[in-house]
Amino acid sequence: MARMKFLCDSERCIECNGCVTACKNEHEVPWGVNRRRVVTLEDGVPGERSISVACMHCTDAPCAAVCPVDCFYTTDDGIVLHDKDLCIGCGYCFYACPFGAPQYPQQEAFGVRGKMDKCTFCAGGPEGKDNSDEERQKYGKNRIAEGKLPLCAEMCATKALLAGDGDMVADIYRERVTKRSTRPQSWGWLTAYQEDV
């Protein structure tokens, strides 16, 4: 069984922020906390490319490795979750994460750090009952428990963002790349072939 993965096909991503607001909607994420955001490179010039980024649910998660209170755990297929009751808000996971996934809700204007919050792959957290009020209030909705997949990917405008069984995600992407073979859009083409697109 493959690991659960996100993949954002940057050839299709149009920076519409549908994934961002879908997440806000589903989990009532407060202003200032960005579980998911779209990053754009070369904004406004040829070569502009966007990619949607949230927690990557790493196999060997640096956040889990550095946490002093070990509040992280993983499902058997790689969804990285954490326990807000244990979290001390030290911010080390933010240092460790290469993607900036950990967020800290601001409590006051001077940015006092609260409990860490991050993308849960829509799988909630370790609260007694799945999709209980407590779980929803702390972690947001638990779609995985309902047999659904992350809403950001399910609502992506162009189906650029995919989330699910890593093998199935890869299959879709591979098919697209094969179909696209008539044009240079893969990374490094310009370098390799010195061609003007």
Place this chain on the structure above:
Amino acid sequence: MRRHIVRASALAALVTLITGCGVTVYEPGVYKGEKDPLLSMHAKPEHKAQLQERFTKGQAER
């Protein structure tokens, strides 16, 4: 013989230390929080299959 006894009692002391006497030993890297009911539900193949079906329904090109 004496070395044996010393070694054995050291070993016994160590074992007692680790296993009993109410002393907590910190185990780094092991999750310390509550058990998530999702884990057991999610580990079942039926649940995985349900998610795969959902993926095909929603994210594969129709």
Place this chain on the structure above:
Amino acid sequence: MKLVKKQTQEPGKSAAATGGGLLGRTVDRRTFLRGTGLAAGGAAVATTLSMRMMQRADAATGEAASGDVVTKRSVCTHCSVGCGVIAEVQNGVWTGQEPDFDSPFNMGAHCAKGAAVREHGHGDKRLKYPMKLVGGKWQRVSWDDALDEIGDKLLAIREQHSPDSVYWLGSAKFSNEQSYLFRKFAAMWGTNNLDHQARICHSTTVAGVANTWGYGAMTNSYNDMHLSKTMFFIGSNAAEAHPVAMQHVMRSKESGGKLIVADPRFTRTAAHADQFMRLRSGTDVPLIWGMLWHIFQNGWEDKEYIAQRVFGMEDIRAEVAKWTPEVVQDVTGVPPEQVKLAAQTMAENKPGTIVWCMGGTQHTVGNNNTRAYCVLQLALGNVGMAGGGANIFRGHDNVQGATDFGVLADSLPGYYGLAAGAWKHWCNVWDLDYEWVKSRFDQASYEEGKEQLPAMELRGITVSRWIDGVLEPAENMAQKAPIKAMFMWGHAPNSQTRGFEMKKAMGLLDLLVIVDPYPTHSAVMNDRTDGVFLLPAATQFETYGSVTASNRSIQWREKIMEPLFESLPDHVIMYKFAKKLGFAEQLTKHIQVNGEEPLIEDIVREYNRGMWTIGYTGQSPERLKLHLENKHTFNTTTLKAEGGPCDGEYYGLPWPCWGTPEMKHPGSPNLYDTSKTVAEGGMPFRANFGVEYQGKTLLSEGSWSKGSEIEDGYPEFTADMLKQLGWWGDLTPEEQKAAEGKNWKTDLSGGIQRVAIKHGCAPYGNGKARCIVWNFPDPVPLHREPLYTSRHDLVEKYPTYEDRKRFWRLPTRYMSIQAKDYSKDYPLIHTSGRLVEYEGGGEETRSNKWLAELQQDMFAEINPADANNLGVKDGQWIWLEGPEGGKIKVKAMVTRRVAKGVVFTPYHFGGWFDGQDLKDKYPEDTAPWVRGEPANNAFTYGYDSVTAMQETKASLCKITPA
């Protein structure tokens, strides 16, 4: 969290060498808008929103959360793609939103706005109850009191002046039924002074395209683009304006389709293009003629298609011959190789489709632009086939429906127009005495152009000019008196130009009534102290009815929740007003009214009986609801149901859906497609312009629909024609009775249409598309410089029009404005456009916290070269001023997206005026999270020569650091 790679430095230059700081450095939009929550809007929010925990909608915790989940299906309220929305409702509260995978339009997808629609159920910033402005303060009033006072005032104005002194500005967000009722309402009141967003959006499209080949709507569909081998986007930034449409574009690209984008800006759509052409704002016609120059030069045109189905191409050739590559480069700025490449790509990769939006329509020559686009496609033989066509992306969710139902100053529902015959047809449908309806209008006649027409038959004032309807002296207007009362019903004010003059006009009104779910910029932008009413309308999620997507498909919306607070659905408000004003009985003569709510299904059945021109007659409520239940059975490329209860029908029964519902026409997915029989959804071009012009036939030669018994061109069907053909006997006795002396548009039995189709013929004839529109100011589309142009040297060769004494009832200037050269003092081209997070005037979307967080500041895009010349740094406050004195204070965003000499502003902001934040002028708790200067305060006079569309894509400005 700023994970953005900055623009890389020029090799060899260090940061110090480039002057350090932010001068000249470009930045992306995300970084620019410091979204940490501490920005102006954010700080206020941080204190009001609870931060510590995730929170569900307040009412959903506790007992409500344990209620059963009911699923309701609706359609997004934002754009014309028509994405399906699935709402989960518990105890009447909208607690969840799920993707609508079954919808063939979006297959679950949403953009930022669609993914955030559940916020409408929160209603943080909604107008909660009717309010009245008294002594500069907002006071709560009851519906009854408000209606009484407003109604009395309206009746007094009617008495003292005329019915034309009340302007009923309606909405593209009305459902079809509400749109139809609104048009009927204005007729009962007795005025043609009504309009909606289509005027300032695609009015030039509808006029230009309808006058070319019959109907002015999108010919194919978003889905059909899967089959396009070339997609030419000119003046359309679909990645931000129609994001989910890009899903279909991407599928096409992955099947080998080529994407060409022409735009003054390197837009997010251009970023995905195979070819990008940067053209000077307002030079669309030269670019298209430039492409056609190469096409004719190389013999790439489809000669057989032109001979059979197109009229007037020779006149086009004569004009195109003037647009040589060098001339095109001088005027547009696009180099010859690029123009040729685009033309060649389109010629060699067919079928190809063309897409345009506001970039092409919002000009004084908008109707020339839209016709040029059509002519290009006709020359290539791309119209009337899958993968081809003119795919016009409409704006608001139901602007197509509102246009079709005539929320317009120049037509009754169904584009019948305003002549006596049109009125008689509709009075027939409404079962009202024509003389009574006539008596409701100002009985005088007025001169306009070469005609003298009674007020009832004279097209009204457009929304783009309503302020002149207030400001202009009565003797200059083609109506009795200026506008005294203004209704802004589901329409923002900041989408129209000349904001400073609008403020003045609002001050002069006797009465301003805003009917909207939000107070809107109208509530705060003026300095009035009295005589303003705010009436809370419910959104489309709080009622039900049908909505027409850009591809002419009609979707049924279910009601998600009860109207919030004291808001009411628009059709209920209309009924209440009709009661007060004394024509409720006539308005709903054959429409059942439950309490004060006209029954939606009855409204559908009424317009099914009258909308013969465009085929809104076959889509009964039952058929539409069946489609809602079976969305998943429709193929996502052809939109045809394969099996299931709707087998053989096209999703949403796209109009024209000919005949009565009993006839069960499947809808028409691609217009003008002769490869299908008419009964299967095909048809030829409409014979709309007569049978002959200057001795040459206007009927098609050698081209007819599959299965047509007349294997030739033929005119539109009348009762007499059926008799001549010997088909009269095919009508039933009832049909014969109704059809006697009528034609396909006025026969209420639908028999003429049924019999024509039975014999394989299209009811509207089989004509040629025409490249020259002899009843337009420019029969052959010509290039004319914008009124405010940066190239005044070209004005001599490409001048604008003569001033007009009366045009849509008002004096309209052209030449007298263009005569002066403003480009020295206002050296930058000013153009506007959309952002993906916001929509329209923006009050609704800027009141949605999930969207507002993503775009917190109004800004203007400035090229680094211009920024350096002006001493402006990225993020700095600047004043942007137009040549008419309108000015706005915004932040500078330095980017290479715009070329040197071009400035871009998004038009969605409001709640500021002349540098002041008007937050405190809003009623309590209704100020949107994000406010900013309206771009249109700095935009200028300029109106399309046929439809009076405003010129918001090509103006001038100057910038100074603030």
